[in-house]
Amino acid sequence: MSKDAAEIDGKGYWRAVLRLTLSLLAIWFMVSFGAGILFRDVLDQVSIGGAPLGFWFAQNGSIYVFVGLIFYYCVAMRRLERKFGVKG
Amino acid sequence: MSQEMWTYIFVAATFATYIGIAIWARAASTDDFYVAGHDVHPMVNGMATAADWMSAASFLSMAGLIAFMGYGGSVYLMGWTGGYVLLALLLAPFLREFGKFTVPDFVGDRYYSTTARMIAVICALFVSFTYIAGQMKGVGVAFSGFLGVEFNTGIYVGMGIVFVYAVLGGMKGITYTQVAQYCVLIFAYTVPAIFISLIITGNPVPQIGFISDVRGEDVSMLAKLNQVVTDLGFKEYTSTDKSMFDMFAITGALMFGTAGLPHVIIRFFTVSSASAARVSAGWALVFIALLYTTAPAVAGFARLNFIDTVNESTYVESLDNYDTEAAAIVAAGGKPTPKWFKDWEKTGLLAVEDKNGDGRVQYRAGADNEVTKLDRDIFVLANPSIANLPGWVIGLVVAGGLAAALSTAAGLLMVISSSISHDLCRRTLFKGMDDKTELLVARLAAAGAVIAAGFMGIYSAQLAFVAQVVAFAFGLAAASLFPVIFLGIFWKRMNREGAIASMLTGLVPTFVYIWHFKIGAGKAADAADWFLGVSPEGIGFVFMFVSLAVGIAVSLVTKAPPQDIQDLVEDIRVPGTRRAHGIADSGMAPVADQA
Numbered sequence: 001m002s003k004d005a006a007e008i009d010g011k012g013y014w015r016a017v018l019r020l021t022l023s024l025l026a027i028w029f030m031v032s033f034g035a036g037i038l039f040r041d042v043l044d045q046v047s048i049g050g051a052p053l054g055f056w057f058a059q060n061g062s063i064y065v066f067v068g069l070i071f072y073y074c075v076a077m078r079r080l081e082r083k084f085g086v087k088g
Numbered sequence: 089m090s091q092e093m094w095t096y097i098f099v100a101a102t103f104a105t106y107i108g109i110a111i112w113a114r115a116a117s118t119d120d121f122y123v124a125g126h127d128v129h130p131m132v133n134g135m136a137t138a139a140d141w142m143s144a145a146s147f148l149s150m151a152g153l154i155a156f157m158g159y160g161g162s163v164y165l166m167g168w169t170g171g172y173v174l175l176a177l178l179l180a181p182f183l184r185e186f187g188k189f190t191v192p193d194f195v196g197d198r199y200y201s202t203t204a205r206m207i208a209v210i211c212a213l214f215v216s217f218t219y220i221a222g223q224m225k226g227v228g229v230a231f232s233g234f235l236g237v238e239f240n241t242g243i244y245v246g247m248g249i250v251f252v253y254a255v256l257g258g259m260k261g262i263t264y265t266q267v268a269q270y271c272v273l274i275f276a277y278t279v280p281a282i283f284i285s286l287i288i289t290g291n292p293v294p295q296i297g298f299i300s301d302v303r304g305e306d307v308s309m310l311a312k313l314n315q316v317v318t319d320l321g322f323k324e325y326t327s328t329d330k331s332m333f334d335m336f337a338i339t340g341a342l343m344f345g346t347a348g349l350p351h352v353i354i355r356f357f358t359v360s361s362a363s364a365a366r367v368s369a370g371w372a373l374v375f376i377a378l379l380y381t382t383a384p385a386v387a388g389f390a391r392l393n394f395i396d397t398v399n400e401s402t403y404v405e406s407l408d409n410y411d412t413e414a415a416a417i418v419a420a421g422g423k424p425t426p427k428w429f430k431d432w433e434k435t436g437l438l439a440v441e442d443k444n445g446d447g448r449v450q451y452r453a454g455a456d457n458e459v460t461k462l463d464r465d466i467f468v469l470a471n472p473s474i475a476n477l478p479g480w481v482i483g484l485v486v487a488g489g490l491a492a493a494l495s496t497a498a499g500l501l502m503v504i505s506s507s508i509s510h511d512l513c514r515r516t517l518f519k520g521m522d523d524k525t526e527l528l529v530a531r532l533a534a535a536g537a538v539i540a541a542g543f544m545g546i547y548s549a550q551l552a553f554v555a556q557v558v559a560f561a562f563g564l565a566a567a568s569l570f571p572v573i574f575l576g577i578f579w580k581r582m583n584r585e586g587a588i589a590s591m592l593t594g595l596v597p598t599f600v601y602i603w604h605f606k607i608g609a610g611k612a613a614d615a616a617d618w619f620l621g622v623s624p625e626g627i628g629f630v631f632m633f634v635s636l637a638v639g640i641a642v643s644l645v646t647k648a649p650p651q652d653i654q655d656l657v658e659d660i661r662v663p664g665t666r667r668a669h670g671i672a673d674s675g676m677a678p679v680a681d682q683a
Contacts, residue, residue: 010662017661021177028173032166032343037335044326049299050308055326058162059154059384060295063169063377070176070370077366087664 013084020076024069031057031065091479095234098480098487102272103249106494109268110253110261118527121258122189122506124358128263133364134371136263137355139270139491140499141168141376143219144226145557146383147273147492152464154387155394160328161387163335163625167342167562169373169380174347176369181362182577183353185660190503191350191569192511198576199587200653202516207591209507211568212350215561216500216507217544219351220537222557223497224545227490229465234486240546247542250494254501255534259358262498269491274378276488280471280481281382284389287475294385313392320395321453325388330623337626344632345562348570351499354506362663390467393474398459399451401425403442407434425449428473437463497541504541505534559602563628567594571635580657582639585646590639598631 035043040054048056081087115121128136146168154161186194191212196205224243231242253261278294285297289309301308307315313325323329330338346352355372356365402422404413407430414424432438439461440449450458469489472481509530514521521529568591575582575590605613605624622630648654656669 008662008665010658010665014658014661024173024177028170032170033336033339036162036166037332037339047308049296050301051299051310052326055159055162055310056299058159059165060298060381062166063381066169066173067370067373067377069173070366070373073177074363074366074370078363081363081663086662 008085013080013086016080016084017077020073020080024073027065028069032062036062091482092235094480094483095486096483098483099235099490102268102487102491105268106249106265107252109265110257113257113261113264115256115258115260115527118189118510118523118530120260121527121530122357122502122510123354124258124260124263126358127360128358130359130364130368131371132267133263133355133359133368134373135270135375136266136358137352137368137372138375138379139266139273139495140262140355141352141372141496142273142379142492143496144223144230144489144493146379147277148226148465148468148489151383151386151390152467154384155391155467156464158323158325158328160330160335161384163330163338163342165380165384167339168346169376170339171343171346171352172369172373172376174343175352175356176366176373179347179353179573179577180356180365180369181663182660183573184356184359184365185362185663185666187666189354189357189510190506191353191573192507193515194576195572195587195591196511196515198653198656199572199582199584200650201584201588204572204584204587204591205511205516207588207595208569208572209511211564211591211595212503212507215349215564216351216503217541218557218560220497220500220504220541221544221548223493223500224541225548226493227497228545230486230489230493234482243542243545246490246494246497246545247538250497250501251535251538254498254505254538255531258530258534259354259502262502263358265498266495269495270375272484272491273488273495274375276484276491277379277468278382280475280477280485281386281389283475283477284393284471285385288389288392294382294389298385298388309388309392313388316392316395320399320451325391331621333621334623334626337622337629339626340629341566341626341632342558342562344566344570345628346565348565348568348573349561350503350507350565350569351496353573354503355499386468386471390471390474394467395451397423397426397474398429398449400448402448403440404430407431426474428470431473432466432470437461437466501534501537501541504537505530508533508537559606559624559627560599563598563602563625563631564595566628567598567631567635568592569594571632571639575636575639577657577660579640579643580654581643581648583643583646583649586639586641586643589642590635593638594628594631594635597634598628601627601631 035054036058040058043054043057044052046053119125150164153164183194188194188197192205192208195208196202224246227246228239228242231237231245232239253265281294282292285294286292288303289297289300290303291297291300298309302312310326317325328335356368359365359368400423402417402424404410404425406413410427410430417424429438440458441460443456443458450456469485472485509526513529514526571590571594572587601619602624605611620630652669659666
């Protein structure tokens with residue numbers, strides 16, 4: 001399946017990787033620094049179970065999202081590698 | 089069977105397992121020794137990474153810290169997990185594609201400079217020695233606290249075990265031992281947590297118990313905890329006295345520091361490809377999250393339970409006649425101080441003083457507090473007794489704590505040994521060294537490092553920096569290592585001059601700031617004296633941005649890196665296109681497995 005190095009659109013692939021990385025890092029920032037610290041007081045007005053939402057994001061929620069982010073990244077990167085013929 | 093007997097059995101059985109694995113997984117070449125032959129399964133590597141990562145501090149101290157810091161403890165939870173997102177997205181796959189052995193290797197080759205390599209070696213060695221001395225100290229504490237063995241003897245035993253599997257097996261031995269150590273430590277952590285969650289909330293899953301109502305009451309666990317602690321004069325559990333900016337900075341320093349720690353990064357050299365490195369980072373975080381999402385629940389339960397059972401309890405004088413005395417107190421309608429409290433009093437980690445002479449224990453904020461000493465480390469260790477679990481569970485928890493300390497120590501040992509044998513000897517001082525000699529030097533370096541680490545553990549009370557692992561290791565990794573690695577991958581124009589300037593501007597001010605406020609003249613200073621109000625734990629985050637800016641500025645005003653290096657950077661961005669490049673790969677046997 002893999003093409004020769006010369007045929008691969010390395011630049012296009014790298015642009016796509018950067019786009020993906022930036023959007024995932026935006027989520028990473030929002031669930032930790034955002035939900036857990038900066039906007040915590042606003043989110044705390046809502047509860048998840050018996051915990052204020054901002055507090056929960058800081059102690060539990062952000063970690064679940066982190067795990068999801070990395071596995072989504074793996075899947076999306078595999079898709080990009082197939083699309084550009086890169087051998088992962 | 090007595091609890092001490094159980095502890096001996098668990099500790100002996102787990103140690104025998106580690107040694108057995110070490111003999112089975114001996115290293116035959118430098119490839120085996122440094123990177124476990126590059127062919128570890130991503131999930132296995134993820135599990136090993138999790139054990140490598142979770143130290144004695146994560147296992148024993150973190151839940152207790154959070155129990156007292158409440159919301160403020162969130163910095164550890166987010167910081168020590170969020171770093172893996174950075175690692176997976178920004179560093180690990182590219183460093184794997186680069187295909188070398190160590191972190192200084194990347195810095196030295198990418199920046200075509202021996203000076204840059206040496207600065208990276210210094211960072212890696214300082215961070216790793218600080219960290220490993222803390223682990224050895226943890227081993228000593230576990231032995232002396234539970235097995236009635238001398239603190240120093242405990243460290244000698246720990247040194248002996250790590251010596252066998254690290255020196256014999258190198259990264260290969262360490263990797264498979266760490267898998268076993270992860271299983272021991274996660275089992276030991278979650279079993280008591282499940283029972284405590286059941287007792288307090290009626291839900292067996294601690295993560296759900298954390299957000300549930302207290303069993304039989306119409307109030308959530310956290311709301312009740314807030315109520316109880318504020319009644320006693322403490323601040324609300326879900327609040328903190330840290331400023332928002334300081335919370336932000338500490339979380340950042342821990343995240344970027346995690347991503348820049350050499351002993352974490354080298355774990356991703358052991359898998360077969362860039363995509364395996366990504367998947368492996370995902371698995372590592374799954375295994376870490378199992379403990380890290382349980383910890384805040386354990387913290388909340390422990391605090392609530394401690395207040396519930398200890399506060400206003402009638403003090404039982406004697407431990408030997410505990411049962412009869414306690415029964416008499418119950419018969420008189422009182423609440424006796426729990427038995428585990430008496431057990432821990434014996435160790436000196438807990439102390440009470442009946443200030444008002446009423447025979448009861450008052451636990452509260454301020455001068456009336458009668459619990460005069462309460463060590464945060466006891467919560468995880470006391471959990472099994474608090475939950476009335478049988479004696480063997482305590483033995484299991486001790487074995488878990490030792491597994492956490494030894495697995496982290498072994499990973500750090502690899503960084504120290506490879507920095508010396510590979511970066512210092514093979515790549516800098518004796519360039520003609522062959523593979524066999526290098527392997528021998530690596531083993532000797534590992535052996536020397538075990539001994540040095542053991543003595544640092546023994547003299548940890550005299551070495552002030554050992555207690556500052558968090559501030560030093562994470563601050564320095566964030567401010568000096570993360571920026572050069574990140575820019576080395578994402579910015580082709582980054583050159584040698586920029587890299588050296590960036591590492592030094594990260595390293596020196598961070599080191600001085602932490603030293604000043606944690607050990608030196610500013611030790612007694614309070615938050616008002618901190619630069620921008622940032623604590624020593626968070627300062628690495630601030631200097632990381634300075635280091636990035638300096639690196640970019642210096643690179644722009646000096647000569648662009650050689651074409652060869654720029655091509656190399658393009659290669660590592662696109663998996664499968666890595667070719668050998670003259671400058672970076674000269675004198676190495678680098679990319680044979682990349683074909």
